[in-house]
Every structure is written in structure tokens, then in C-alpha cells.
Amino acid sequence: MKLIIxxxxxxxxxxxxxxxxxxxxxxxxxxxxFKVLHLNAAILRHKLWSSIDRKRKSKNADxxxxxxxVSEQIKKNPNLVIESHLAHYFKGDVVFVLRTGIKELxxxxxxxxxxxxxxxxxxxxxxxxLILGESLDMHGEKCVEINTTKKAPKWIAEEMLRLTTLGY
Numbered sequence: 001m002k003l004i005i006x007x008x009x010x011x012x013x014x015x016x017x018x019x020x021x022x023x024x025x026x027x028x029x030x031x032x033x034f035k036v037l038h039l040n041a042a043i044l045r046h047k048l049w050s051s052i053d054r055k056r057k058s059k060n061a062d063x064x065x066x067x068x069x070v071s072e073q074i075k076k077n078p079n080l081v082i083e084s085h086l087a088h089y090f091k092g093d094v095v096f097v098l099r100t101g102i103k104e105l106x107x108x109x110x111x112x113x114x115x116x117x118x119x120x121x122x123x124x125x126x127x128x129x130l131i132l133g134e135s136l137d138m139h140g141e142k143c144v145e146i147n148t149t150k151k152a153p154k155w156i157a158e159e160m161l162r163l164t165t166l167g168y
Contacts, residue, residue: 039084
């Protein structure tokens, strides 16, 4: 069996924690076949970036290199949870788009020590539903929107599991 699960959303919506919880649950069901691919960490670790944005203190992903890398990872392990604010650019069997209320999202971003400009840019992405809209355009009915505001990562992962083919 092959199952690629995409978890995407604005930074701060809980993708990293939730993907880890989901992988634990999936591994209990499948005997340890699922791995989490954290795209943002892979971009840094494997130098899959094309330029540095000094203003935002971030690296811009090289999507061509990233696509090749993800393709190689899927060949190695066809049961993956792929998480990142860029994850919706990749094919998956189900695409979870995480959403969080603006006040909570701002609190999480401030806790990370982000600049006011970076916080406002990311809040604007959330307000305008940009990642949800792109995900729906690319994946249609495979998309599931989940509100993570004031919900525990484990509870959200359990909901996700119920919505995958392994949850039945």
C-alpha cells in the first residue's frame, strides 16, 4: 500500500507537531511504515534553496531541486506525511490544510520572535485563504480544511487518521 499525506498551512498552524502525532498513529496501525518529511528542514539540510531573503531572514526554496528531492524520498518510502507551508505543491492522496484563528496565530508567531513585518505578511496569507485556495485549485476534493485553534495536536491527528483510508 502507498499513501502520501500532505499537511500544509500558514506558518504557525501546527503542521510540524501534528505531522509527528499523525505519523505515530499511522505507525501503530501499519507497523511502522510511515515517515514524516519536514520540507523546511530538508530545504536547509540539503541546500534546496536558490537565494537568501535577508529582509525576512529566510531562504527561498528552489522548487525544481525540491521536487526532485521529494520524488526521491517517495521512491525510498511510498508512505509519507509531507509537511510544510509548501507541501501543497506536491501530489498526495489527501491534503490537510491547517487553519488557525488570527489572534492565536499572531500569538504563536510572536512567541517565535518573528519581526512584526514577517508576522503581518503571514497573517495576511491566512486572512486571504491563500494556501487553502492554492490547495483547492491543485487538489480539489482531496483537500480537507482543519481548524487547529485551541486544539491539541494529538486530537487533530486522530481526526486526520479518521479521514484517511487507514482510519476506517
